[in-house]
Amino acid sequence: MSKVRGRRERCGGPPSVAVVYGSGTPCDPAQPGRATHSGILDDLSLMSVSEQQTLLTRGSSQAGADVHGGSSGCVPSPGTPLSGPVSRAPHRSSPRGALHTIGRLVKLGRLRNVVVLAGAGISTASGIPDFRTPGTGLYANLAKYNLPYPEAVFDVDFFSDDPRPFYSLAKELYPGRHRPNYVHYFIRVLHQKGLLLRMYSQNIDGLEKMCGIPEDKLVEAHGTFASASCHLCYTAFPAEEAKQAIMSDGVPTCSFCSATVKPNVVFFGEDLPEKYFQHARDFPRADLLMIMGTSLQIEPFASLVNTVRSTVPRLLLNRHAVGPFERKPLRRRDYMELGDLVDSVSRLARILGWHAEIQDLLNSQEGGVCMDQQQSSSLGAEAQARRPAQSSSGGPVPSCSSEESDSSEPDGRNPVTSVPSIYGRLV
Numbered sequence: 034m035s036k037v038r039g040r041r042e043r044c045g046g047p048p049s050v051a052v053v054y055g056s057g058t059p060c061d062p063a064q065p066g067r068a069t070h071s072g073i074l075d076d077l078s079l080m081s082v083s084e085q086q087t088l089l090t091r092g093s094s095q096a097g098a099d100v101h102g103g104s105s106g107c108v109p110s111p112g113t114p115l116s117g118p119v120s121r122a123p124h125r126s127s128p129r130g131a132l133h134t135i136g137r138l139v140k141l142g143r144l145r146n147v148v149v150l151a152g153a154g155i156s157t158a159s160g161i162p163d164f165r166t167p168g169t170g171l172y173a174n175l176a177k178y179n180l181p182y183p184e185a186v187f188d189v190d191f192f193s194d195d196p197r198p199f200y201s202l203a204k205e206l207y208p209g210r211h212r213p214n215y216v217h218y219f220i221r222v223l224h225q226k227g228l229l230l231r232m233y234s235q236n237i238d239g240l241e242k243m244c245g246i247p248e249d250k251l252v253e254a255h256g257t258f259a260s261a262s263c264h265l266c267y268t269a270f271p272a273e274e275a276k277q278a279i280m281s282d283g284v285p286t287c288s289f290c291s292a293t294v295k296p297n298v299v300f301f302g303e304d305l306p307e308k309y310f311q312h313a314r315d316f317p318r319a320d321l322l323m324i325m326g327t328s329l330q331i332e333p334f335a336s337l338v339n340t341v342r343s344t345v346p347r348l349l350l351n352r353h354a355v356g357p358f359e360r361k362p363l364r365r366r367d368y369m370e371l372g373d374l375v376d377s378v379s380r381l382a383r384i385l386g387w388h389a390e391i392q393d394l395l396n397s398q399e400g401g402v403c404m405d406q407q408q409s410s411s412l413g414a415e416a417q418a419r420r421p422a423q424s425s426s427g428g429p430v431p432s433c434s435s436e437e438s439d440s441s442e443p444d445g446r447n448p449v450t451s452v453p454s455i456y457g458r459l460v
């Protein structure tokens with residue numbers, strides 16, 4: 034079955050103008066509630082006997098909160114802090130919650146086939162706005178293009194009439210302008226450790242490849258700027274020529290039919306790349322699903338979260354609960370850590386003992402600075418990213434704090450060296 038990209042029709046939401054192409058996420062009726070204990074037993078079944086004993090001595094109710102980072106019926110609405118029977122800081126699970134459970138299982142060698150599902154949120158720390166974050170998201174900043182509706186920038190009919198809004202966006206997103214950040218390098222290290230089964234990304238910024246995630250480990254589900262073709266007859270067009278024309282405010286046209294050429298970024302209603310369909314083989318093999326920085330609003334990508342086996346842990350790292358993580362109750366092995374992605378990922382990396390390795394990669398490949406040395410503030414990662422990059426040139430590489438500082442709050446922020454984005458200026 035051919036699947037095309039479409040927006041997701043949300044259950045119980047306002048009357049939607051969105052059309053679901055392909056298979057939308059079904060609006061599941063609420064599942065019957067499950068006692069916290071069954072969740073604990075399932076988690077225990079993934080652990081060694083000594084792990085189980087340690088866990089049980091901490092008390093079952095405490096363990097229930099800990100191992101399940103978001104269970105106990107505590108499911109926030111998007112944008113609302115976590116709250117509920119388990120007391121925890123707003124927007125963040127307990128520091129000994131989801132990240133510790135997943136970190137521990139990885140260290141025990143129980144999770145060896147990790148599938149990562151990623152969205153625009155993993156690149157905001159590189160200075161690229163996502164779609165939907167209020168105020169800074171791309172959709173909030175499209176006014177100057179006079180679009181009939183924000184999604185029109187990825188509408189092939191609109192593009193056919195007026196390619197300029199998309200070309201403006203393309204000028205910003207063409208690989209080369211932004212640099213990978215800590216989150217990208219975390220995924221690369223996941224690969225280096227032999228744990229990455231596949232990364233499925235909705236992003237079109239090319240930062241996954243740029244940070245060294247190999248082609249065969251990556252599915253760019255919404256296409257890429259690496260190739261281009263006619264939007265009408267699909268005749269291939271040299272990607273570099275298309276880029277040069279777009280960068281100099283020109284309009285590349287097809288040599289066969291003279292219609293407008295488009296980088297092979299998937300628009301609404303268009304087919305997804307063939308590689309996407311590897312998911313049918315990958316997801317049944319996954320033993321951990323990490324969902325990072327996506328609102329899970331675009332189908333068919335969003336529905337992938339429902340295709341891992343029900344016994345497989347799913348870890349959401351995002352600012353807000355999204356997709357099935359908005360519903361109550363969660364699956365028994367659903368974990369979430371809400372907050373800034375760089376913070377969450379760096380805490381997980383410390384638990385795993387990978388932080389220094391990631392930081393070294395950043396320092397060597399990006400000229401970045403140690404997160405620990407960076408000023409931590411209440412600014413969002415995007416805002417941090419828009420600040421001028423701190424240079425490490427010439428100076429000694431600052432030493433990072435030790436691994437496993439898991440009791441501490443997240444430390445530094447974004448080590449990006451990106452240039453400011455035009456979207457940033459439009460905020």
Ligand code: CNA
Pocket residue numbers: 151152153154155156157158161162163164165166170171206235236237238239255325326327328329330331350351352353355372373374375414415
């Ligand atoms: P989205 O709908 O904008 O959702 C992004 C999600 O990430 C939201 O839930 C945010 O709350 C969350 N988020 C953003 N920044 C952070 C952060 N620092 N820490 C934690 N959470 C954060 O974007 P999706 O990826 O879900 O939508 C898919 C679209 C976006 C794809 O088709 C892409 O082509 C498109 N897009 C890509 C890019 C890119 O390539 N970098 C940028 C903007 C849009």
